[in-house]
Amino acid sequence: MSPDFDLDADLALLRATAEEAGEIALAYFRQDPHVWYKNGDRSPVSEADMAVDRLVRERLSAARPDYGWLSEESGRPAERRGRETLFVVDPIDGTRGFLSGETAWCVSLAVVHAGRPVAGVLVVPARDEVFAAHTRTPATLNDVAISVGAGKDDVLSIASPRRLVDRLPDALKDVVTTVGFIPSLAYRIAMVADGRLDGTLVREKANDWDIAAAAVILERAGGALVEADGTPVRCGGDPSAHGILLAGGPRVLPRLVEGMGGAPRH
Template identity: 50%
Template structure:
């Protein structure tokens, strides 16, 4: 990465952080106000007027500022032209819509700049909690302006993991005894941010997460010293034709092997 690249990504980070805050303010205007809700993906996923309004705010700011960048958002019809762009924005205007609609605070605006398949700038903004996570490629991760790092909990101490009970049951006892389950965190992006700031040691990501759920959080975790990988240890690539992903693990390096080993066992074995 050149000095020119670094300067550009830092400029992009300032841009997306400002846009995320403004979109978060828009979303807050609908919070606890019973916004209109529709259902997508054959009735499995809610989307609200707040999602669309926050998406419009992000699109109006970001596309005007970087008209040569591609665009991929959960709430915008996909445009295959993005595949021809080396750089693009990947957006989730509200990650954790179910939590948002239930009046819970664990939801966030997720904005990433992706270059050649990997994030180079990323922001997560949780308006109710007044938390801003941000990172740029090659730098450190920040939460509200302070550097964050992943947990350094010793391996002989039980680690705290966000993982479904049915998944944990398949772990061998030796691994299971080193894991303390934490309560469900409805926003996947925020859950990965919790790994980045050391509140939990790791999390399992079920198959069918999407680029917009992951890209910003992935970079923040990486810059905090953690990793998001598939069961073969490979980091996800973004802006492919297929934007969904298989099973993934996010953790501090010392805990990652145990998590991959446990997840990789056949269910019920």
């Protein structure tokens, strides 16, 4: 069931905020920002991430004080627990790529309602790209409608860790061509939405902030992001991490689900 709040207004708020946040991030890009590490020194955080997070939280919380809050860089479980609607934010998705000077990183903002991503925006400042959608609109890239690719039987362009591709049956593995590493998971999913990729396989421990905005964009482009068994992804729970995820269009996704050992989808 669709929420009864104003999705057009929420999407406009996300987009305006994400575009402003993108300008802040660009001011730090390739400028050697200060960096520290979290999660046992495994995950980099930069002053750019925190500056973007502060701006986004200020703008979104002021506009929708009743929404919960889940961000990679801020917030506590109590700020989302019991909230039917919340913002899910990754200030800079693809921080490692951002810090190494690559352009495939983005600001990812979403509204999640009752566990379902219902509005999302990805701003990719270094590539001048803006993806946007809510559950009542087509997905767009720079205001032009996008859709997933048709998918071919004899070749599939997939973004995936090698170990997940190796789990596919030989018949499917033989037609898979893997692309080079793309630092931002959200951007990889968006590339499925606009047809540049046929699909992506996502390793365990992706978090809601990595996927929420991209999930609704992919859905409105005609595809889906699902768990390895084919069930739709849910967001806003506690914990916020997921198992293996699969993304693709209607011709490709059932093959990936079956290939990863899930039930065939009809």
